[in-house]
Amino acid sequence: MWLMGYRIQSKYVVVMAFLFLLVFTGCTPSHHMSTFDTHGPVARSQLVLFYWIFWAAVFVFVTVSIALFYTVLKYRRRSGDPDPPQIHGHTKLEIAWTIIPSIILIVVAVPTVITIFDNANSPEPSALTIEAKGHQWWFEFTYPHPEEPDKKVVTANELHIPVDEVVNVNLESKDVIHSFWIPKIAGKVDMVPNHTNTIWIKADETGEYYGQCAEFCGVAHAKMKFRVIVQTKEQFEAWLKVQALPGLESADPLAVEGRNLFEGDARCWTCHKVEGSKRSRGTTGPNLTHFGSRNHLAAGVIENTQDNLRKWIQDPESIKQGTIMYRDAQVYTDPDKSLTESQVSALVAYLASLD
Amino acid sequence: MTTSILSRPIHPTGLWAWLTTIDHKRIGILYGVTAFIMFLSGGIEAMYIRLQLAAPEQELVSPEIYSQLFTMHGTTMIFLAIMPMGAAFFNYLIPLQIGARDVAFPRLNAFSYWTFLGGAVMLKSSWFLGGAPNAGWFGYAPITSSAYNPGHGIDFWILSLQILGIASLAAAFNFIVTIINLRAPGMSLMRMPIFTWMTFVTSILLILAFPVITVALIEVMFDRFFGTNFFNVGAGGQPLLWQHLFWVFGHPEVYILILPALGIIAEVIPTFSKKPLFGYPVVVLSGVVIGFMGWMVWSHHMFTVGLGPVANSVFAVTTMAIAVPTGVKIFNYIATMWKGSISLTTSMLYAIGFIFLFVIGGLSGVMHSSAASDAQQQDTYFIVAHLHYVLFGGSIMALGSGIYYWFPKMTGRLMDEKLGKLNFLLVFIGMNVTFFPMHFLGLDGMPRRIYTYDSDMGWNLWNAVSSVGYLILALGVLILIVNIIWSVLSGEKADGDPWDARTLEWSMSSPPPEYNFEHIPIVHGIDPYWEQKREGLSTVPISGGSGDDDSHGIHLPQPSYWPLLASLGLFVSGYGLVYLSSSIGLVVSIIGAAITMVAVYAWSFEPVNDPDEGEGH
Ligand SMILES: [Cu+2]
Numbered sequence: 001m002w003l004m005g006y007r008i009q010s011k012y013v014v015v016m017a018f019l020f021l022l023v024f025t026g027c028t029p030s031h032h033m034s035t036f037d038t039h040g041p042v043a044r045s046q047l048v049l050f051y052w053i054f055w056a057a058v059f060v061f062v063t064v065s066i067a068l069f070y071t072v073l074k075y076r077r078r079s080g081d082p083d084p085p086q087i088h089g090h091t092k093l094e095i096a097w098t099i100i101p102s103i104i105l106i107v108v109a110v111p112t113v114i115t116i117f118d119n120a121n122s123p124e125p126s127a128l129t130i131e132a133k134g135h136q137w138w139f140e141f142t143y144p145h146p147e148e149p150d151k152k153v154v155t156a157n158e159l160h161i162p163v164d165e166v167v168n169v170n171l172e173s174k175d176v177i178h179s180f181w182i183p184k185i186a187g188k189v190d191m192v193p194n195h196t197n198t199i200w201i202k203a204d205e206t207g208e209y210y211g212q213c214a215e216f217c218g219v220a221h222a223k224m225k226f227r228v229i230v231q232t233k234e235q236f237e238a239w240l241k242v243q244a245l246p247g248l249e250s251a252d253p254l255a256v257e258g259r260n261l262f263e264g265d266a267r268c269w270t271c272h273k274v275e276g277s278k279r280s281r282g283t284t285g286p287n288l289t290h291f292g293s294r295n296h297l298a299a300g301v302i303e304n305t306q307d308n309l310r311k312w313i314q315d316p317e318s319i320k321q322g323t324i325m326y327r328d329a330q331v332y333t334d335p336d337k338s339l340t341e342s343q344v345s346a347l348v349a350y351l352a353s354l355d
Numbered sequence: 356m357t358t359s360i361l362s363r364p365i366h367p368t369g370l371w372a373w374l375t376t377i378d379h380k381r382i383g384i385l386y387g388v389t390a391f392i393m394f395l396s397g398g399i400e401a402m403y404i405r406l407q408l409a410a411p412e413q414e415l416v417s418p419e420i421y422s423q424l425f426t427m428h429g430t431t432m433i434f435l436a437i438m439p440m441g442a443a444f445f446n447y448l449i450p451l452q453i454g455a456r457d458v459a460f461p462r463l464n465a466f467s468y469w470t471f472l473g474g475a476v477m478l479k480s481s482w483f484l485g486g487a488p489n490a491g492w493f494g495y496a497p498i499t500s501s502a503y504n505p506g507h508g509i510d511f512w513i514l515s516l517q518i519l520g521i522a523s524l525a526a527a528f529n530f531i532v533t534i535i536n537l538r539a540p541g542m543s544l545m546r547m548p549i550f551t552w553m554t555f556v557t558s559i560l561l562i563l564a565f566p567v568i569t570v571a572l573i574e575v576m577f578d579r580f581f582g583t584n585f586f587n588v589g590a591g592g593q594p595l596l597w598q599h600l601f602w603v604f605g606h607p608e609v610y611i612l613i614l615p616a617l618g619i620i621a622e623v624i625p626t627f628s629k630k631p632l633f634g635y636p637v638v639v640l641s642g643v644v645i646g647f648m649g650w651m652v653w654s655h656h657m658f659t660v661g662l663g664p665v666a667n668s669v670f671a672v673t674t675m676a677i678a679v680p681t682g683v684k685i686f687n688y689i690a691t692m693w694k695g696s697i698s699l700t701t702s703m704l705y706a707i708g709f710i711f712l713f714v715i716g717g718l719s720g721v722m723h724s725s726a727a728s729d730a731q732q733q734d735t736y737f738i739v740a741h742l743h744y745v746l747f748g749g750s751i752m753a754l755g756s757g758i759y760y761w762f763p764k765m766t767g768r769l770m771d772e773k774l775g776k777l778n779f780l781l782v783f784i785g786m787n788v789t790f791f792p793m794h795f796l797g798l799d800g801m802p803r804r805i806y807t808y809d810s811d812m813g814w815n816l817w818n819a820v821s822s823v824g825y826l827i828l829a830l831g832v833l834i835l836i837v838n839i840i841w842s843v844l845s846g847e848k849a850d851g852d853p854w855d856a857r858t859l860e861w862s863m864s865s866p867p868p869e870y871n872f873e874h875i876p877i878v879h880g881i882d883p884y885w886e887q888k889r890e891g892l893s894t895v896p897i898s899g900g901s902g903d904d905d906s907h908g909i910h911l912p913q914p915s916y917w918p919l920l921a922s923l924g925l926f927v928s929g930y931g932l933v934y935l936s937s938s939i940g941l942v943v944s945i946i947g948a949a950i951t952m953v954a955v956y957a958w959s960f961e962p963v964n965d966p967d968e969g970e971g972h
C-alpha cells in the first residue's frame with residue numbers, strides 16, 4: 001500500500017513538474033521559432049489569446065485533478081468495508097457541471113471570435129501587397145515595381161518588409177499545399193493551389209525572423225524555410241529599388257564564363273530567371289537576378305557563402321534531399337553532362353556577382 | 356437445401372475451427388490479437404521516428420522513408436490498432452452484455468474480421484512492395500495525385516482503406532441490429548450497459564462517416580487511375596474538397612476512437628467503486644450528444660486553410676461546445692467514485708489514468724479550438740501532443756483498462772496484478788515523458804512531419820526527452836505482453852465473477868460457454884447481475900417463462916467457409932486494383948471480384964444448419 005501512496009505522490013510531482021516546465025519553456029523566447037517571443041501585433045494577439053485560454057485550462061485541470069485524486073485517495077476500499085450507498089445521480093449537480101463549463105467556454109469563445117475577425121481583416125487593405133507563392137520546396141515573393149506599375153519585382157526565400165507597417169500578403173501555391181508561417185510575427189495561413197488566401201503582417205522591430213512551411217508538402221518539407229528581413233522604411237525602399245534593376249553584367253572573366261555556361265550548356269536557364277538576360281527566363285526554380293544579395297541559400301537552409309554555393313551547385317542533394325533541381329536538371333541526371341570543378345567555379349563566380 | 360456448394364463445416368478443429376468460426380467470442384479474440392500485433396507494428400514505426408528525432412541533424416532514415424513512417428504510423432494506429440481493438444471488445448462483449456447468444460449476423464461478423472485482416476495485411480505489405488504511402492494519414496490532395504506521387508504507396512493506402520471501410524461498415528450494421536433486436540427481455544434501451552450504448556453510438560457514427568471517406572477515396576482513385584480532375588490542380592481541381600470530405604469523416608472518426616473508450620471506463624469505474632454509474636441517463640445522453648455534435652466541428656482541422664472569419668468562428672464555437680458533454684461524462688465518472696469503495700486494481704488504475712490524461716488532451720483540444728490561437732499551433736508538435744493525449748492517454752489507456760478488466764472473462768485466468776501495476780506505471784510515465792514535451796516543442800515552433808531539425812533551433816532537449824520516454828513506454832508495453840502470455844498460460848484461475856461486477860457478462864462461467872447463456876436472462880434494472888447478487892432479483896427466467904428455447908439443446912448456427920472466401924476475394928481484387936495499369940492487375944482484380952461474388956451468392960443459399968448433421972452445439 002505504501003507503493004500506492006508513492007504512486008499518487010509521484011503523479012503530483014509529475015503534474016507540478018509539467019507546469020513548471022511549461023513556464024520554463026515560456027521563458028525561452030530566444031529560440032528562432034518560439035511563439036512566445038512576439039514581434040508583431042498578429043502574433044501578439046494570438047499569444048494573448050493563448051495565455052487567456054491556457055490559464056482557463058489550468059484552472060479546469062487543477063480543479064478536476066484535485067477532485068479526481070482526492071476521491072481516489074479518500075474512498076479507497078479497506079477489507080471488510082460494506083457496500084457503499086448505491087447513489088444513482090443528482091440532478092442539481094448535473095445541471096451545475098453542465099452550466100459552469102459552458103460559462104468558462106463563453107469566457108474563452110468571446111475573445112476568440114474577436115481575435116479571429118481582427119486578424120482576418122487587414123487594417124490597411126491598400127498597404128503594400130506582396131504575392132507569396134509556395135513551390136516544392138521554396139518560396140517565391142513578388143513585389144510591385146517601385147516605379148513602373150505594370151512591372152513586378154520577383155525574389156525568393158527572403159521576404160523584406162518595412163518595419164511598423166502593415167503588409168498584406170497574398171498566398172498562392174504552384175503545386176501542392178504549403179503553409180506560410182512566421183512564428184514571431186504571425187500564425188500560419190496555408191498556401192492552397194487554386195485558392196488564394198491573404199494574411200496581413202506587421203513587424204515592430206527590425207531584424208531577421210524565421211519562416212517555415214508548416215504543411216507537409218513532400219519529401220523536402222522539413223527544409224522549406226524562408227527568412228523575413230524587417231528593415232527601416234528607407235532601407236526597404238533602397239533594397240526594393242536595387243531588386244528592381246536587371247542583373248549586373250560583371251566584367252570578371254570567370255563570371256562571364258559562368259554566365260555563358262548558365263545560359264548555355266549547363267542549361268541553368270531552363271529553370272532560373274535572371275532579369276536582363278535574354279536567355280535565362282525559366283520559372284521552375286527561384287529567380288536569381290539578385291541572388292548574390294541574399295543571405296541564405298536553398299530556401300533558408302544554409303548561409304549563402306561561396307563554399308556553400310559551390311556545394312549546392314556540385315551536389316544539391318547533399319544540402320536538401322529530394323530537391324527538384326537535383327531531380328530534373330540535366331547536369332545531375334545525365335552523367336555525360338556533369339559539371340567540372342572549373343565550370344562550378346565559374347558558375348559560383350557568376351551567381352555571386354549577381355547582387 | 357442442396358443448393359449449397361460447400362456444405363457447412365461440422366465441428367472443425369484446430370486452424371479450421373478458427374478460420375471458419377462464426378462465434379462472436381472467437382472473432383473478438385481474433386480481432387484483439389490482430390489489433391495488438393498491429394499496435395506493435397505501429398509502435399515500431401514510431402520507434403524509428405523517435406530515434407531519428409532524438410538528436411538534431413540525424414540521418415538514420417532518409418526523408419522519403421521518414422514520410423512513409425509517419426504516414427504508416429498514423430494510419431496503422433487509427434485504422435489497424437485502436438479501431439479494431441474497440442471492435443474486439445464489441446464482438447466479445449455485446450452479446451454477453453445484452454443477454455444474447457451471438458450477434459445478429461454471425462457470418463457477417465466473420466466477414467468483417469477477415470476483411471479487416473485483408474486490409475491490414477495489404478496496407479502493411481506496401482512496405483515490401485515498392486514503398487509505403489507517404490502523404491500523411493490524412494493524405495491532403497494534391498500531394499496524393501500521380502503528378503506528385505507516382506509510386507504505388509498511395510494506391511495501397513486508398514485501396515486498403517476502402518477494404519477496411521467495408522469491414523467497419525459490415526461490423527457496424529451488425530452491432531446496430533444486434534443491439535436493437537437481441538437484447539434480453541427487460542433490457543430496455545435505458546437499461547443497457549454504457550459500453551453497449553457507446554458501441555451503439557459508435558456504430559451509427561461509423562455508418563454515417565465511412566461513406567464520406569469512401570467517396571473521397573474513390574475520387575482520388577479516379578484521379579490516379581482514370582485521369583479525372585477532382586484534385587488535379589492544373590485542371591482547376593479543388594484541394595479543399597478533399598479536406599472537407601476527409602474531415603467530415605475524420606472528426607467523427609475521433610469519436611469512433613474515443614466513445615468505446617468512454618464506454619469501457621463507465622464499466623470499470625462502477626465495478627471497482629462498488630457503486631452504480633452516477634447519472635446514468637446523463638452519461639448516455641452526453642454520449643449521444645457527442646456523437647451528434649461530432650458532425651458539426653470538422654473544419655477545426657482547417658482553421659488555417661482560408662475559410663474566412665465567419666466559418667472559423669462558427670467552428671471554433673461548436674468545437675468548444677463539444678467540450679461540455681465530454682466534461683459531463685468525466686464529472687459523472689468522478690462522482691461515481693465519490694463515496695465509493697475503490698479498489699485500485701490495474702484495470703482501475705488505467706481508468707483513473709485515462710481520466711487524468713484525457714482531461715489534458717481535452718483541454719489542449721479546447722486550446723486549439725480557438726481558431727486564432729490555433730494559427731500558431733496548427734501543424735506543430737503541439738497538435739501531435741494533443742492527439743496523443745487523446746488517442747494514447749484516452750483510447751489506449753481505456754483499452755488497457757478493458758484488457759485487464761475482461762481478460763479473466765475471456766480466458767478464465769486473472770492477469771498478474773504485480774506485473775500489471777508495473778506495466779501501468781511504466782506506460783503512464785512513459786506516455787507523459789514522450790508526449791508532454793511535445794507541447795513545448797510545438798509552442799517553440801517545431802512543425803510536425805519534419806524528418807530532421809537544425810541544432811540551433813532550441814528543440815534538442817525536448818526531443819531527446821521524448822525519445823527517452825519512448826523507451827519507458829516500450830518497456831511498459833513489453834511488460835504487458837509478458838503479463839498477457841504468462842497469465843494465459845499460468846495465471847491464477849478466475850471464476851465467473853472475479854471483480855464482484857454488475858453486468859450480465861459476469862453471470863456466467865469464465866470463459867463463457869459457446870452458447871453464452873443457458874437461459875436467456877430476464878433483466879430488471881441497469882445492473883442486472885449486481886441486483887441478482889444483492890437483492891435477489893433473479894435473471895433466470897422461471898421455467899416456461901419468457902424468451903427461452905426448450906431446455907435441452909441450444910441451436911447455434913454452424914461455422915461457414917463463405918465469409919472467409921468473400922473477404923479473400925476483396926483482398927485479391929484490392930491487389931489487382933493497385934496494379935490496374937497492367938493487364939495482370941486487371942485480370943487479378945476481376946478474379947478477386949468473382950471470388951467475392953460467388954462467395955456471397957453461395958453464402959446466401961447456405962442452409963442454417965447442415966441437414967445431415969442435426970444440431971450443432
Ligand atoms: Cu511544406
Ligand SMILES: [Cu+2]
Binds near residue numbers: 605606656
Ligand atoms: Cu476533429
